[in-house]
Amino acid sequence: MTYAILALALMVQSAEAEPVDAGILEQLAWMEGCWRADGFAGEMSECWMRTQSGELVGAFQYSAQGTLQFTEMLMIGTNAEGEFGYHVKHFNRDFTGWESQNEQVTFDYRQISETRIEFRGLVLEFDGPHAFTARLDMRQRDGSLTTEVFEFSRISP
Structure with a gap:
């Protein structure tokens, strides 16, 4: 009973909360x-889709030599x-997950413009309706930092 009341209270609180970063x-x-x-x-x-409460959620897959290597669940939101x-x-x-159940990798929001959003360690730049560029900072084994650049093209709306 206590769990049901707590769950109901959390649902009501979540339903009433306005997305703080809705404009972004x-x-x-x-x-x-x-x-x-x-x-x-x-x-x-x-692939990215918008939730009813406004966040963007996505799924990512990486394959090499025709074989799936890893996947990611993604969210831009709070x-x-x-x-x-x-x-x-x-x-x-x-x-099997890389991070523990309650952990995730977070790129903190920095700033946004009409064609670019910057997170700490990740920049996404809109290059037109069918392309965007992602710049990902990666720490190397020797401690140095490199930036990987990925040119994405749209495969479906």
């Missing part, structure tokens, strides 16, 4: 749909800790 999310309508790019000696694709950003959960091919 509205500017990302261009991301909705499916995209593909080459990179890391393979190919990747991702996580359970109240952090607005680009949130990622990674999964192996067998769907």
